[in-house]
Amino acid sequence: MPSAAILEVRGLTKRFGGLTAVSSLGFEVREGEILGMIGPNGAGKSTTFNLIAGTYAATQGEVRFAGEQILGLPPHRIAARGVMRTFQHNRPFGGMPVIDNVLVGAHTRFASGLWAVVGGRALREETQRRKRAAELIEFVGLGELPHADVATLSFGQGRLLEIARALAGEPRLLLFDEPAAGLTLAECERLAGIIRGIAARGIAVLLIEHDMHFLLPLAQRVAVLNFGVKIADGLPEQIRNHPAVLEAYLGSHAAA
Amino acid sequence: MSSLLRWLGAALLLAGAAFLLSDYHNDVYRKLLLWVTLALSYNFLFGICGQIAFSHFAFYGIGAYSVVIFLFQFHLPFPLAILLGIALCILFALAVAIPSARLEGFYLALATLALAQLFIVVLNEGGAVTGGPGGLANYKLPEFLGTRIRGPWYTAVIVLLLLGTLAVLWRLDRSWFGRACRAVRDNPEVAAAMGVDVARTKVTAFTLTSALAGIAGMVYAFVDNTVNPPIFGLDNAFLLLFMVIVGGAGRHAGAIIGAALLFLVPFVLSPLIGHHHVLVFGVLVVAAILLQPRGLVGLYDAIRRHP
Amino acid sequence: MQDFLELTVSAAASGCIYGLIALAYLLMIRPTGIINFAVGEWAMVGAFGGYLLLSKFEWPYPLGMAAVLVFMLVIGWLTERIAVRPLVERGAPLLAPILALLGMLVVFREAISVSFAPDPHPVPYALGIQRQSFFIIAVTSVVFIGVWLFFERTIAGKSFEAVAIHRRAAALMGINLSRVTALSFAAGAGAAGLAGLLVSPNVSAHYLMGVPLAIQGFTALVIGGVGRVEGALLGGLLLAFAEQLTVRYAPIPAGYAQGVPLLLLMLFLLLRPTGLLRAK
Ligand SMILES: Nc1ncnc2c1ncn2[C@@H]1O[C@H](COP(=O)(O)OP(=O)(O)OP(=O)(O)O)[C@@H](O)[C@H]1O
Numbered sequence: 001m002p003s004a005a006i007l008e009v010r011g012l013t014k015r016f017g018g019l020t021a022v023s024s025l026g027f028e029v030r031e032g033e034i035l036g037m038i039g040p041n042g043a044g045k046s047t048t049f050n051l052i053a054g055t056y057a058a059t060q061g062e063v064r065f066a067g068e069q070i071l072g073l074p075p076h077r078i079a080a081r082g083v084m085r086t087f088q089h090n091r092p093f094g095g096m097p098v099i100d101n102v103l104v105g106a107h108t109r110f111a112s113g114l115w116a117v118v119g120g121r122a123l124r125e126e127t128q129r130r131k132r133a134a135e136l137i138e139f140v141g142l143g144e145l146p147h148a149d150v151a152t153l154s155f156g157q158g159r160l161l162e163i164a165r166a167l168a169g170e171p172r173l174l175l176f177d178e179p180a181a182g183l184t185l186a187e188c189e190r191l192a193g194i195i196r197g198i199a200a201r202g203i204a205v206l207l208i209e210h211d212m213h214f215l216l217p218l219a220q221r222v223a224v225l226n227f228g229v230k231i232a233d234g235l236p237e238q239i240r241n242h243p244a245v246l247e248a249y250l251g252s253h254a255a256a
Numbered sequence: 257m258s259s260l261l262r263w264l265g266a267a268l269l270l271a272g273a274a275f276l277l278s279d280y281h282n283d284v285y286r287k288l289l290l291w292v293t294l295a296l297s298y299n300f301l302f303g304i305c306g307q308i309a310f311s312h313f314a315f316y317g318i319g320a321y322s323v324v325i326f327l328f329q330f331h332l333p334f335p336l337a338i339l340l341g342i343a344l345c346i347l348f349a350l351a352v353a354i355p356s357a358r359l360e361g362f363y364l365a366l367a368t369l370a371l372a373q374l375f376i377v378v379l380n381e382g383g384a385v386t387g388g389p390g391g392l393a394n395y396k397l398p399e400f401l402g403t404r405i406r407g408p409w410y411t412a413v414i415v416l417l418l419l420g421t422l423a424v425l426w427r428l429d430r431s432w433f434g435r436a437c438r439a440v441r442d443n444p445e446v447a448a449a450m451g452v453d454v455a456r457t458k459v460t461a462f463t464l465t466s467a468l469a470g471i472a473g474m475v476y477a478f479v480d481n482t483v484n485p486p487i488f489g490l491d492n493a494f495l496l497l498f499m500v501i502v503g504g505a506g507r508h509a510g511a512i513i514g515a516a517l518l519f520l521v522p523f524v525l526s527p528l529i530g531h532h533h534v535l536v537f538g539v540l541v542v543a544a545i546l547l548q549p550r551g552l553v554g555l556y557d558a559i560r561r562h563p
Numbered sequence: 564m565q566d567f568l569e570l571t572v573s574a575a576a577s578g579c580i581y582g583l584i585a586l587a588y589l590l591m592i593r594p595t596g597i598i599n600f601a602v603g604e605w606a607m608v609g610a611f612g613g614y615l616l617l618s619k620f621e622w623p624y625p626l627g628m629a630a631v632l633v634f635m636l637v638i639g640w641l642t643e644r645i646a647v648r649p650l651v652e653r654g655a656p657l658l659a660p661i662l663a664l665l666g667m668l669v670v671f672r673e674a675i676s677v678s679f680a681p682d683p684h685p686v687p688y689a690l691g692i693q694r695q696s697f698f699i700i701a702v703t704s705v706v707f708i709g710v711w712l713f714f715e716r717t718i719a720g721k722s723f724e725a726v727a728i729h730r731r732a733a734a735l736m737g738i739n740l741s742r743v744t745a746l747s748f749a750a751g752a753g754a755a756g757l758a759g760l761l762v763s764p765n766v767s768a769h770y771l772m773g774v775p776l777a778i779q780g781f782t783a784l785v786i787g788g789v790g791r792v793e794g795a796l797l798g799g800l801l802l803a804f805a806e807q808l809t810v811r812y813a814p815i816p817a818g819y820a821q822g823v824p825l826l827l828l829m830l831f832l833l834l835r836p837t838g839l840l841r842a843k
């Protein structure tokens with residue numbers, strides 16, 4: 001029996017001036033499910049993420065997370081409820097080593113207050129969290145690098161750091177924005193394993209990806225966006241041969 | 257345990273030095289310790305949290321003036337005067353920081369510049385309460401538990417202030433709060449997506465460091481036993497910024513080195529070039545930003561890595 | 564009535580000075596996002612230029628004024644070269660040039676204080692003491708009309724605006740970013756130097772005159788808003804009238820009246836940070 005939807009999106013719309021980047025979008029994601037989202041450049045995928053995460057204010061619509069409306073909440077509140085994300089372009093905090101970057105992801109999970117910090121009573125929690133962060137770094141495969149300067153990471157390692165940082169927030173929903181873009185084939189395979197592992201922990205995953213070869217074997221269901229509109233959704237094998245998808249994709253690729 | 261011993265050792269060493277110094281050198285030493293204390297808290301605000309504010313020295317002044325006024329104009333008891341002084345700093349800090357944190361850009365810089373100038377106007381025009389342009393003088397540290405701390409013992413109090421400030425900042429820096437501050441400095445949008453309340457982090461950092469500056473000011477009030485407007489002007493606010501930049505913003509060691517260097521340089525240079533050492537500071541700051549943005553500690557790191 | 568007229572004219576003249584400084588800020592902030600607190604020192608340098616050429620060497624006023632203006636353009640260009648461009652090219656955060664310019668502020672001030680005696684240096688009036696206010700108003704009007712026409716009517720002005728709106732997009736459109744930045748600094752220094760030259764007959768050139776002017780200038784800017792050129796002048800005039808009216812009529816000690824512009828600045832920052840005029 002499929003579990004209940006943790007994320008429900010209805011009628012979501014975002015206009016930038018005259019441009020409608022996302023138009024009456026609706027979908028849902030269940031716990032432990034990987035929902036793929038594809039679409040050509042400029043289809044509105046990243047904008048959808050920014051709307052769910054609260055970075056952009058929606059023009060219209062409804063986003064329910066665990067049954068509660070989260071649209072209109074500031075981004076840090078949404079993160080605190082368990083919605084974490086990675087960015088399409090690596091955006092590490094340059095002034096900190098890898099492990100501190102991951103610990104920022106865990107920010108909302110710290111229980112000790114400022115007085116406990118000043119009084120030294122927060123040290124135990126700090127040590128525990130640090131250990132957890134090291135485990136996450138290990139889990140995504142950056143095991144030897146917890147103290148490395150982020151500037152020294154390769155592009156692929158930077159992608160993995162994005163994931164570890166998002167995981168540190170103990171999310172119930174993880175938003176991945178093109179995690180495989182720019183990775184080598186071997187790195188892609190490892191990444192697929194990591195994402196499967198995350199879903200297996202019961203975390204809902206919303207996965208944007210251009211590369212169908214990467215996405216289709218991974219996702220349980222796929223939604224297709226074009227010009228801000230959902231033009232198809234269904235099982236991966238249905239999407240593969242869907243005429244509207246072929247047209248949107250091949251059309252745009254031919255034009256590009 | 258060993259870390260506690262290290263702090264204790266530092267306290268004994270720094271305070272012990274005061275007992276070996278002449279009166280004049282004790283005075284210089286006290287001011288050095290106070291500058292280092294201020295630079296440490298300013299570094300947390302500017303170097304770690306990435307906020308430019310010109311009010312740090314004004315808060316130092318608010319602390320100094322308020323404790324003197326509460327004690328000797330209003331004749332309040334000593335502990336109450338201190339608590340009220342801190343409360344006053346927190347109140348002013350919140351009043352400036354809360355509206356500024358909503359806004360992007362350099363609003364905090366502008367608002368704090370206005371606050372710092374306004375503070376000087378109020379000091380000059382405050383009549384009998386602030387003593388006007390001449391300030392307040394001829395008061396003494398009240399007796400506490402029947403004794404009055406003075407001489408090198410008061411220097412020891414300043415050492416405690418410095419180490420206490422450093423300990424608080426050290427702990428903050430190595431906690432979720434310090435990381436949130438750095439995240440806000442490096443990239444506020446990503447910080448928010450990771451769950452950091454950006455506005456709240458900025459306001460907290462500003463208020464905390466301003467309160468620390470105020471406490472340092474209270475200690476300062478009994479170093480010269482006089483407070484007057486020129487001490488708390490903009491020039492010193494700039495100097496504080498320059499200390500942190502030259503030493504290396506974002507690192508405690510940088511703040512300490514920068515403060516010590518820029519405080520001591522005039523003693524060396526004054527016989528040679530009069531009060532024009534400020535020109536040297538200006539050149540030093542521009543050079544640091546252009547050539548070595550991590551300051552002297554960054555330079556030291558680079559040399560150690562590639563000797 | 565006579566009294567009120569005089570007050571109006573003198574307030575309008577100081578408003579023009581503030582407006583010019585605000586304009587200097589605005590010319591640099593719009594395309595680069597950099598707030599340059601050294602504009603006050605630029606005004607001070609302009610005033611000392613006036614002292615040297617007009618008082619000491621007794622050049623004719625128009626020639627001296629033109630020479631000061633040219634000198635300021637060079638100073639602005641040099642400042643950009645030294646303290647801004649290397650940082651922008653390195654991709655340093657915006658904070659870096661702002662701090663470097665704060666360092667330059669000190670360098671300018673101390674360089675002047677090393678070179679001249681610390682007492683005030685007289686600068687002559689352009690057309691005599693009675694007409695100085697009108698001269699200030701006339702020159703400022705010409706500057707603002709010129710700048711306004713530049714932004715509204717010329718291609719070069721439009722490219723400044725394009726950079727102001729989006730640096731990267733402007734670069735893609737083939738606009739030379741570093742030239743725009745250099746020009747904006749040169750023009751900013753020109754406006755600030757002019758303000759210094761115009762105000763100096765009344766206050767004399769002094770090496771500490773910069774910071775107060777810098778603060779009044781950005782107060783004017785905050786009141787008017789960075790969005791539009793007219794805002795700088797409007798903000799300057801409002802600030803000057805608020806100052807002079809409180810000094811003249813408000814029942815508070817004169818010293819406290821100095822605080823009025825600062826309070827005004829705080830109020831605007833807190834309540835209406837976009838200023839009175841919004842960008843079009
Ligand atoms: N902040 C913004 N302001 C104005 N327009 C925007 C903004 N963000 C996105 N857009 C526009 O919205 C549309 C959708 O962009 P979005 O980034 O969501 O596309 P995407 O599907 O993620 O594309 P890609 O595959 O290239 O990442 C594009 O036309 C884009 O130019």
Ligand SMILES: [Mg+2]
Binds near residue numbers: 046
């Ligand atoms: Mg995208």
